[in-house]
Amino acid sequence: MRYLRSDAGRLALAEVARYALTDSSLVPDIASAREQFGDRTAVIVETVKLRRKGAAKFERAAEWLFTDEALQQSTAGPVAEHRARRLRGAVVHDATCSIGTELAALRHWASFAVGSDIDPVRLAMAGHNLGLDGPDVALCRADALRPVTGDAVVLVDPARRSGSRRRFDPRAYLPPLDELLDVLRERNYAVKCAPGIDFAVVEQMGFDGEIEVTSLGGSVREACLWSRGLGDRGVRRRATMLDTGEQIDDTAPDDCGVAEAGRWIVDPDGAVVRAGLVRHYAVRHGLWQLDPDIAYLSGDQLPHGVRGFEVLETLAFNERHLRQAFSARDVGAAEILVRGVDVDPDALRTRLRLRGSTQVTVVITRLGSGAASRATAFLCRPSR
Structure with a gap:
């Protein structure tokens, strides 16, 4: 070092x-x-x-110091910047500051930032990384389960990896999420979690604030737990899509209809799906569901900035029908999207033996329930 x-x-x-x-x-x-x-x-x-x-995560990566594990877990710059904006003007204590990536964003938005970590090597790296521009941030060595601040908002990013292995049980995080929430019960806090965390388990731990699911670059990056004092009143779920700047939460209307496919099929952003806000998103954009239990939406107009799929043909799904439709359209390349049907897109693509010159997207999904359930394929032209 x-x-x-x-x-x-x-x-x-x-x-x-x-x-x-x-x-x-x-x-x-x-x-x-x-x-x-x-x-x-x-x-x-x-x-x-x-x-x-x-460099894929941070503008200043060419000057920073990393460990491999710290880099894997670190929050991408735009996601950290978004969180820092939500904490503008606050005194913030990053109690698992690691190599300083969250503090690099907080220093521009918080009124004062304190960083602590139990690992002295990562603290030294944080000191180096944060010393590249602007005023210093206060750093100290401390255990996240024993916060060294009093009134500051506490930000925590528990470790969810052990070497190359992920920890899926939040009680196996370091520090364990249940212990962390207990320690922070009387504090304002934001805790970064894996996007796939079981929301019901979190609520069983006594969490009663807002869960914000954030996406960037077309993928879901994290679920952040915001204590009740930091969330918007009444909001329990929020989806934030940094690619478009759009946010939607569970206080929005969700009375969308269910109908057959219109001109377009929309596969909502993963943050919307993960946060359970598909119906809310549909109402906002004048869309409807193809099935009440499936996340695909449809509409006659495509929301601005959203990739959609223009429906060219609808057919009952089986491989023979699909092969015939592809042959008639001279399809040589196919993007295959699947929900609610046990189909491996890569294996299906191989079995179809495509040899044509055109490209399509095929959306395969289950419509209906019980005896009326049917697998349906939509041949589509992607908007981009």
Whole structure:
């Protein structure tokens, strides 16, 4: 750590950053670096590779220090920035600050930020990463289960990995979520959780605030637990789509209808689906459900900025019908979307043996329930 932060270390990192470090060049690149930097080569090369990997999350990744595990768990810059904006003007204590990625956003929005972590190496990295611009943030070593602040809003990001393995049970987080919520019961807090966390389990732990599910880059990134004092009044679920800037919560109307497909089929953003707000989203955009238990929506107009699928043909789903329809349309490539039907899109695509020149999207879903249930395929043209 000390070496990487020294002038010699910075020069070494800048030199190795010129190397390709691809699978084919890695061995000769490391041999070349070892001639110059000897035993320090491994840590220099690893740091350069982590910085390149981190560039997908952070604008300043080329100057930061990481560990592989810390980088994997760290919040992407735009997501951290969104959370920091919700905490504007507050005194905030990031009680699991790790390498400082949340603090980098908080320093621009909070009135004052404190960072603490139990790992001294990550704290040192946070000090380096936060020292690149602007005023310093207060850092100290402390256990998240024993907050060292009094009135600050507490932000916590429990570890959900052990090496390469994920922890799915929130009681297995570090620190355990049930213990954490108990410690923070009288505080205002925001706790970052895995997007797939079981909301019912969280409520069984006594959580009664807002759960915000956030997506970025087309994928769901996290579920954040906001204590009642920090959430909007009456809101228990919120979906935030950073790609479009749209938010929707469970106080919005949800009285959407169910009908056959119109011109367009819409597969709602994963944050909307995960937050259980499909009907609320449909009402906002003048859409309806194809089935009350399936997340696909339909409408005659496509919401602005949303990718949709223009329906070209509807048929009862089986592979023979689909193969005939594809042959008639000279289909050579197909995007296959599935909900409510036990179909493996990749295996189906292989069995169809597509050889044509056109491309389509096929939406396969179950419509109806019980004896009236039927698998239906919609051949579509994607809007983009």
